[in-house]
Amino acid sequence: MKLGEGVEAAIHCASMLAGVDGNSTMSGAAMAEAFGLSPSYLLKHLNQLTAAGILESVSGPSGGYRLARPAERITLLDIVLAVEGKEPAFRCGEIRQRGPVKIDASAYVKPCGINAAMLKAERAYRTALAEVKVSDIVANYAAEGDPRSIAASCAFVERHQRPQKSASSKQI
Amino acid sequence: MKLGEGVEAAIHCASMLAGVDGNSTMSGAAMAEAFGLSPSYLLKHLNQLTAAGILESVSGPSGGYRLARPAERITLLDIVLAVEGKEPAFRCGEIRQRGPVKIDASAYVKPCGINAAMLKAERAYRTALAEVKVSDIVANYAAEGDPRSIAASCAFVERHQRPQKSASSKQI
Numbered sequence: 118m119k120l121g122e123g124v125e126a127a128i129h130c131a132s133m134l135a136g137v138d139g140n141s142t143m144s145g146a147a148m149a150e151a152f153g154l155s156p157s158y159l160l161k162h163l164n165q166l167t168a169a170g171i172l173e174s175v176s177g178p179s180g181g182y183r184l185a186r187p188a189e190r191i192t193l194l195d196i197v198l199a200v201e202g203k204e205p206a207f208r209c210g211e212i213r214q215r216g217p218v219k220i221d222a223s224a225y226v227k228p229c230g231i232n233a234a235m236l237k238a239e240r241a242y243r244t245a246l247a248e249v250k251v252s253d254i255v256a257n258y259a260a261e262g263d264p265r266s267i268a269a270s271c272a273f274v275e276r277h278q279r280p281q282k283s284a285s286s287k288q289i
Numbered sequence: 290m291k292l293g294e295g296v297e298a299a300i301h302c303a304s305m306l307a308g309v310d311g312n313s314t315m316s317g318a319a320m321a322e323a324f325g326l327s328p329s330y331l332l333k334h335l336n337q338l339t340a341a342g343i344l345e346s347v348s349g350p351s352g353g354y355r356l357a358r359p360a361e362r363i364t365l366l367d368i369v370l371a372v373e374g375k376e377p378a379f380r381c382g383e384i385r386q387r388g389p390v391k392i393d394a395s396a397y398v399k400p401c402g403i404n405a406a407m408l409k410a411e412r413a414y415r416t417a418l419a420e421v422k423v424s425d426i427v428a429n430y431a432a433e434g435d436p437r438s439i440a441a442s443c444a445f446v447e448r449h450q451r452p453q454k455s456a457s458s459k460q461i
Contacts, residue, residue, distance in 0.1 A: 118292050118369070118378040120407075125382055128403045153387025193406060197290070206290040206378075210297055213438075215325025217445065224435035230426050231300045234365060235292075238417035245410035254402050263396035266385075273389065 123162040123200045126154055128254065130163065131171065131196060135188035135255045136271065137278040142174075142181030147277035151270075162200055169199035179279040188255060194246035207235035295334040295372045298326055300426065302335065303343065303368060307360035307427045308443065309450040314346075314353030319449035323442075334372055341371035351451040360427060366418035379407035 130148045137143055145163050149156040163182055166172040173185040184191065209232035214225055259267065302320045309315055317335050321328040335354055338344040345357040356363065381404035386397055431439065 118290060118373045119376075119380070120290050120378045122380070122382055124379065124407075125384055125403065128407075129384060132403070151388045152384040154384065193410070201290045204291075206292045207296065208291070208294070210294055212297055212301060212324040212326065216323045220435075220437050220441050224438040227433060227435070230429040230433065231297065231304070234421045234426065235296075235300075235418075238365070238414050238421075241417040242410050242414035245413040246407075249406045249410075254406065257402040261399060261402065263392075263399070265392050266396040269392050 118206055120197070121201060123165070124197055126152060126159055127162045127166055127196050127200050128193060128251075130159070130182075131166065131184065131188070131191060131251050132254045132258070133270070133274060134172065134182060134184050135251050136274045137183060138280070140183060140281045141278040142179070142183045142281060143274070143277050143279065144181040147181070147273075151273055151277075165199050166196065169195065171195055171199055175281060179281065181279055183281075184251075188252040189250055191251040192247045193249045193251075193254075194243050196251075197246055205236055205239050207232070207239060209235075290378055292369070293373060295337070296369055298324060298331055299334045299338055299368050299372050300365060300423075302331070302354075303338065303356065303360070303363060303423050304426045304430070305442070305446060306344065306354060306356050307423050308446045309355060310452070312355065312453045313450040314351070314355045314453060315446070315449055315451065316353040319353070319445075323445055323449075337371050338368065341367065343367055343371055347453060351453065353451055355453075356423075360424040361422055363423040364419045365421045365423075365426075366415050368423075369418055377408055377411050379404070379411060381407075 129152055133148060133151065134143060145160050146156050148163075149159040152159075163172060163174070167174050167182070167185075170185050171191055172182045174180065174182050209229060211225070211229070213229050214222075301324055305320060305323065306315060317332050318328050320326075320335070321331040324331075335344060335346070339346050339354070339357075342357050343363055344354045346352065346354050381401060383397070383401070385401050386394075
């Protein structure tokens with residue numbers, strides 16, 4: 118089982134965007150620079166977050182991305198599903214119905230117990246991800262991160278954020 | 290996030306092997322037939338289960354596979370890790386250390402909070418998988434499965450199991 122690398126990038130970007138002032142945006146290029154990522158690679162994941170309603174993108178010369186809602190209302194599960202898709206990791210192929218053991222379809226109305234057990238475990242995973250908000254990640258970083266790292270990150274955001282004239286839905 | 294299809298096959302095979310008499314074995318070809326799978330595809334996963342000490346393989350003309358320990362001591366987590374590997378699904382690339390925000394390595398001694406949160410969720414997943422034993426899958430199937438399906442499966446095992454003369458470690 119493997120999560121795509123985009124998940125790490127997406128959570129870091131959302132956490133960074135939680136730190137911009139008011140309705141400011143930050144460009145994809147700036148975030149790519151912050152994490153040493155290729156801008157085109159990151160753009161794909163920023164688009165996924167935008168499509169999922171986690172980020173909103175502002176066009177124009179001072180455009181970029183910002184959170185579409187407060188960091189308190191964005192969970193790690195929201196981000197993982199936006200990047201990885203909503204399908205469960207375990208995809209039952211109903212192999213119990215293949216081969217000579219197969220009998221009438223009416224015998225397979227109840228879901229396979231193996232599928233049920235795998236999906237139950239996945240619900241535990243998703244529940245744990247849903248318990249962590251982007252605001253928790255930021256608060257934990259502020260409390261536990263190395264002060265030099267925090268200062269450097271804040272200075273980066275200060276330098277790259279782009280103030281906007283229009284109201285942000287983040288404030289609603 | 291996606292688990293390989295081998296997980297479904299591996300759990301079904303282990304559950305089927307839980308039903309053989311005594312120290313009998315079942316061939317990979319028979320199990321492949323039972324689930325409509327390619328024998329060479331299934332062999333790969335049976336080898337993974339054998340390497341992990343979940344199955345043991347018996348060579349010779351009446352050889353095949355059997356559980357290496359009682360079904361009560363094999364969990365879904367054992368099988369998932371055998372097939373998918375033990376690495377966590379979330380693999381932190383330490384992108385916090387890339388780019389211009391990076392400072393001295395001593396600032397990154399504490400694990401990244403994002404990595405910690407992702408691994409915590411994965412522990413919840415693994416804990417849930419570890420709570421389900423192959424014997425539970427079999428018991429649930431016996432209690433909840435369609436009687437026609439159970440009869441067909443039992444008849445298949447009866448027909449394909451291969452009694453052995455040597456003692457099985459399963460009995461120890």
